[in-house]
Amino acid sequence: MLFNSIDFAIFLPVVFIFYWFITQRNLKLQNFLLVLASYIFYGWWDWRFLLLIVFSSLVDFSIGIQLGKQQNERVRKQLLWVSILVNLGFLGFFKYYNFFLENFQTAFSFFGHSIQTSSLQIILPVGISFYTFQTLSYSIDVYKKQLEPTKDLVAFLAFVSFFPQLVAGPIERATHLLPQFYRNRSFDYAKAVDGTKQMLWGFFKKIVIADNCAEFANQIFNNSAEYNGSTLLIGALFFTFQIYGDFSGYSDIAIGTARLFGFDLKQNFAFPYFSRDIAEFWRRWHISLSTWFRDYVYIPLGGSRGGLLKKVRNTFIIFIVSGFWHGANWTFIFWGFLNALYFLPLLVMKKNRNHLNSIAEDSFLPTFREFIAMFLTFLLTVFAWIFFRAENLQHAFSYVAGIINKSLFTLPTVRPSYLFLLLMFFIGVEWLGKKQQFAIQKLFAKKPKALRWSFYIFLIILVFLYSSQTEQEFIYFQF
Structure with a gap:
């Protein structure tokens, strides 16, 4: 469902009326209504992809529960990797399968070998890059013990599928948005x-x-x-x-x-x-994605700690990965690489936070x-x-x-x-x-x-x- 559509112009006031006039006194019922409304909103394009978002949500909800119970660090890491592989596996298949296949075929042709491959007619689920990163943030934060795992399935499903930001962000952190589903809400004019x-x-x-x-x-x-x-x-x-x-x-x-x-x-x-400067631009553009990559990729790689070469390496990784996140095309990768080049002089001269x-x-x-x-x-x-x-x-x-x-x-x-x-x-x-x-x-x-x-x-x-x-x-x- 598009925000700029007649469908949404009807959908929004209907949900608003039910939310504030019928379910207001019952928090669980409010959250359930939001889940139902969000699934209708998302399923408006293709109801089959609802199975994907529900499965991804259930996987991370279950892993969160297990991470809360488990004290063995090796097992905790294994649980985290299950979450990462499931989420990025879905994202990689739907978004990048044909890209890697075509480039694999091109690489063999370059060395004089021809291989026959068949691409798949894969439809990219709307918003998969956004809700994948959102639910991943939950698993990572629970693993780091920065967030208590939730036992409220309805609240978690509402957090993952919250319809206003489901398909194109902002990418909300579980530490910020999830607790809001636990609190009673009253209408604020x-x-x-x-x-x-x-x-x-x-x-x-x-x-x-x-x-x-x-x-x-x-x-x-x-x-x-x-x-x-x-x-x-x-x-x-x-x-x-x-x-x-x-x-x-x-x-x-x-x-x-x-x-x-x-x-x-x-x-x-x-x-x-x-x-x-470009550093300021990236602090102001798509902030939820930039900070996601900073906290979950750049800092774990070492961030700005260490020597200059390590900082340069981490900077290029973060920009190129950010470019690749946008799509399976070399243009996005080059766009990320170009922004890394723009950023490099500021990093070298230590002016990236001016x-x-x-x-x-x-x-x-x-x-x-x-x-x-x-x-x-x-x-x-x-x-x-x-x-x-x-x-x-x-x-x-x-x-x-x-x-x-x-x-x-x-x-x-x-x-x-x-x-x-x-x-x-x-x-x-x-x-x-x-x-x-x-x-x-x-x-x-x-x-x-x-x-x-x-x-x-x-x-x-x-x-x-x-x-x-x-x-x-x-x-x-x-x-």
């Missing part, structure tokens, strides 16, 4: 209003910004050989805003929806395009130095997104070659004026709200009520005015 505002901003990002940028980004990327350098650059810029509006828009809708039901999810995006505060912290506008740093970081990010969006590496390099020539200084053949105006409005609002959890959280908070409501109505009008006739899937559903 202020929290619901805040959640509704965040949902509105998320819908604006997705429908007005991302979907309209997608129309032109797809046109340019799919026919890149036909366009001059300036148009290709415009296409890369449109995709840069498309992927941000699409993914952070989903996160905003998810976080806002969760607040309607009394839950707090972690912030997943913190205005990453206002970053002053910008921990917000840009223009004590002023309205950035300093000249901050602006240049932000602009250069943005350009590096745009360049990297070309590889993320391209069909394959050959397409990516030909796209880059198409930009870097004298036609870059000619007028673009695709220049939708209305979209540039929308992007300027979007960037302006994001800048005004860059110190908040989401851009419009406290925008006009001290202004007259009429002004605030006029602004919200204006956003709603834009959402309806620029909405597509067909439902547009979110980019990260494919990951």
Whole structure:
């Protein structure tokens, strides 16, 4: 079920009414309703994949129980490895089987040997990368004794399948989200209003910004050989805003929806395009995934401890694995490798934690130095997104070659004026709200009520005015 669909517009109020008006006095019944609603939400695409998420949940629930009982360290490690192998085994089969098979065949052909293999028509279960990492965090944290194993199966099933963030995050840690299913919840009007505002901003990002940028980004990327350098650059810029509006828009809708039901999810995006270096960008982009890899891969590898070579090795591993997490394509791996290269000078010069505060912290506008740093970081990010969006590496390099020539200084053949105006409005609002959890959280908070409501109505009008006739899937559903 898509957030931007008629189905969800009916589904959400129905669940909301049952949740707050029928099951409010019974915590277990509330949790059971959330499990039922989440399975309906997820099964809307293909009910068969419900078996996968239920099986994965039951495996980790059982392993958690056993880890709580078991004191023998060797047995505890074996239990943890069962969880890791089951979860990553499912993920590897559904997401990477054909990729490894095709590259295995290509490797043999390179050495003059031909082998016959047959790929499988595997459908990638929506959200498998997200809920796999979420349930893995539970097993790992229980193993580390950072979390007591739960004996409440319904609460655990609700934690794994919680519908607002099930298919595209944020990837919630068990230490943060699971305890919220144990506590009695009462309706909080202020929290619901805040959640509704965040949902509105998320819908604006997705429908007005991302979907309209997608129309032109797809046109340019799919026919890149036909366009001059300036148009290709415009296409890369449109995709840069498309992927941000699409993914952070989903996160905003998810976080806002969760607040309607009394839950707090972690912030997943913190205005990453206002970053002053790549290290800051990765502290602000897809925060739940970045911190997951930091805590469960980077730190166990040794993190920043040890010599420079070890730090460089760990950095490349984390970025390349992050790239591969996004999909079975060499473009994603190269995208991760490229970001590691960007990060390397900061690591070597020990400047990777220089910008921990917000840009223009004590002023309205950035300093000249901050602006240049932000602009250069943005350009590096745009360049990297070309590889993320391209069909394959050959397409990516030909796209880059198409930009870097004298036609870059000619007028673009695709220049939708209305979209540039929308992007300027979007960037302006994001800048005004860059110190908040989401851009419009406290925008006009001290202004007259009429002004605030006029602004919200204006956003709603834009959402309806620029909405597509067909439902547009979110980019990260494919990951």
